[in-house]
Amino acid sequence: MSVVLETRGLTKAFGGLVAVNDVSLQLHKGELLALIGPNGAGKSTCFNMLMGQLRPTKGSVHLMGEDITGLSPRVIWRRGVGRTFQITATYASMTVVENVQMALLSHNHQVLKVLPYAHKMHRDRAHELLEMVGMAEQADRHCAVLAYGDLKRLELAIALAHEPTLLLMDEPTAGMAPRERIALMQLTADIVRDQGVSVLFTEHDMDVVFAHSHRIMVLNRGQLIADGNVEAIRNDPRVQEVYLGGGTVFKSEDEAEDA
Template sequence: MSVVLETRGLTKSFGGIVAVNDVSFQLHKGELLALIGPNGAGKSTCFNMLMGQLKPTRGSVFLMGDDITGKSPREIWRRGVGRTFQITATYASMTVIENVQMALISHNRQVFKALPFAHRMHRDRAMDLLAMVGMEGQAERHCAVLAYGDLKRLELAIALAHEPTLLLMDEPTAGMAPRERIALMQLTADIVRDRGVSVLFTEHDMDVVFAHAHRIMVLNRGELIADGSVEQIRNDPRVQEVYLGGGTVFKSEDEAEDA
């Protein structure tokens, strides 16, 4: 499989505090890769370096083989990297479809041309994206009245409007009910399968991670301590120590049924 994203020795220090230390990994085309770890492990700092919000102290980031280290978020976005955030970022005063239309207008570099008649542009494509995330029936509702889970799905549609090669999802199910979490990550897994998008996501819900991730990386105190399959991570003593102080932390499906 081709490598979509690669980091080499990625490091970020804030004064004397090392938030991310010498992190190296690869993400392949069509892979759903989870980055997990306790609070303060460095996950968001890592994401912010990948997307250009923070410049690494040391190390490099490569996208499709090109060095994008230190480039601005806009430059990285233009290269085909989308992102969703822990806290949803939509225009509350606009309707659902208008939010997606604005993303499509930006993607097509039509922002200044579009001001007088933006509401008529890219409606069909916007409806297609809303249908993809199950939001077509709410197209004309204002975002201010949406349930939180629906805002998360809308944010995913907005990210997909840019036709990303790589999608970074920072705690995509935060604040959602258990059933909503499962539905959103199943939707993401379907998009990965059907569109070949590569996804790197952070998540605290281990049920979500184990059900959908193709591979899992574990950060602790800024260092990558494990990288492997679900079963490898489930049985890794260092991962168990990080999460539950040495107790058995993650049950397999068979063990869960027997419990």
């Protein structure tokens, strides 16, 4: 299996605090890889370095063998990386389908055009994407009035618009009801299967993680402490130590990290 994403010795220090310490990981084609860890483990920092929001202090990021360290989020996106946010980010003043069209316009380098009508462009493709995430019926609704779960699905459709090879999902099910979580992750798993996309996601709901990931990596205090399939992680004493012995609260973990 070919390696889609690879980090080598990824490190980020904020002043004296080392948030991510020497993380090396590999993500293979078609893989659904979960990155977990307790509060303050460095997951979001790690994610932000992958997406270009943060520049690593040391180490490098490689996409399909090419070094993408320090490139801007825009460039990384153009290289075929899509992402969804922990707190949804959509265009509230537009309709659902226009949100997707926007990503398609950007993908086709058409955002600076002033003559054509935007709402007529890539409409069919946008509908296909909405179909894929089960949002086709809501295509013409005002984005600002959507339910939270629907926003998450819309975001997924946006992230898939440029047919990415890699999808980074930061806490994809945060803030959702348990049933919605399962449904969204099932959807994601289906897309991975059908489209051949690779996914790296962070998550704090262990049910979701254990139910859907192909492989799990555990981050604690900035360092990778475990890497393996579901069974292996479930039985790993260090992971149990971190999660159960540490007494950390799962909920709302990355909120503190983001703040």
